[in-house]
Amino acid sequence: MKKIATILILVLASTVIFISCDNKRQPGKVYMPDMAYSRSYETYAERDSSKFSMNMEERGGSKIFYNAQPAKGTIKRGEFMPYTLPNDSNGYKMSAMIPNPIQSMTEDEMKEAGRLFNINCAICHGEKAQGNGPISTSGKIGGIANLTLDMYVKMADGTMFHSITYGKNNMGSYASQLSRKQRWMVVKYIRSLQPKAAVAVMADSTMKAK
Numbered sequence: 001m002k003k004i005a006t007i008l009i010l011v012l013a014s015t016v017i018f019i020s021c022d023n024k025r026q027p028g029k030v031y032m033p034d035m036a037y038s039r040s041y042e043t044y045a046e047r048d049s050s051k052f053s054m055n056m057e058e059r060g061g062s063k064i065f066y067n068a069q070p071a072k073g074t075i076k077r078g079e080f081m082p083y084t085l086p087n088d089s090n091g092y093k094m095s096a097m098i099p100n101p102i103q104s105m106t107e108d109e110m111k112e113a114g115r116l117f118n119i120n121c122a123i124c125h126g127e128k129a130q131g132n133g134p135i136s137t138s139g140k141i142g143g144i145a146n147l148t149l150d151m152y153v154k155m156a157d158g159t160m161f162h163s164i165t166y167g168k169n170n171m172g173s174y175a176s177q178l179s180r181k182q183r184w185m186v187v188k189y190i191r192s193l194q195p196k197a198a199v200a201v202m203a204d205s206t207m208k209a210k
């Protein structure tokens with residue numbers, strides 16, 4: 001009996017080895033192929049409408065719901081803290097209560113923030129944030145803010161971040177050009193360009209309010 005069992009085990013083992021190693025170019029039989037070889041899709045690639053749908057009402061039916069958007073409440077790896085205030089008047093008002101999560105920056109970080117400002121902001125606001133960038137002086141677009149004025153010195157960091165994120169008046173959103181952390185860094189850099197005495201007074205009043 002033991003001899004027969006041993007023979008059966010050897011035959012079974014030989015069969016498994018033969019099946020899994022029949023081709024050096026193939027890894028053998030895969031237990032869960034959908035997990036081992038997941039389908040990858042380009043973000044803006046056209047989907048097969050017979051298999052995929054962007055209609056929420058068709059979820060769980062004969063089609064796969066896929067809208068190329070990240071799951072709600074998630075952030076991508078390496079991304080900074082989420083910002084969930086809506087792009088409306090109430091969100092703009094509430095943004096004043098959001099503190100800058102970046103309390104201080106190193107010299108290298110400040111240089112990087114300055115580089116980002118010069119690339120994305122200086123063309124309108126000017127190198128010193130005085131509202132005299134090339135686009136402003138060309139006369140093609142008016143109403144460009146001088147960020148060194150008292151009203152912007154007194155503006156909360158969160159409100160400035162909100163404006164950069166969603167856009168304000170003639171300025172469009174820079175959320176696609178700058179990550180959340182970079183936007184907060186730019187706000188910090190703008191503070192360095194504003195009148196020091198006024199910034200100090202604003203910071204002092206904020207501390208007293210707490």
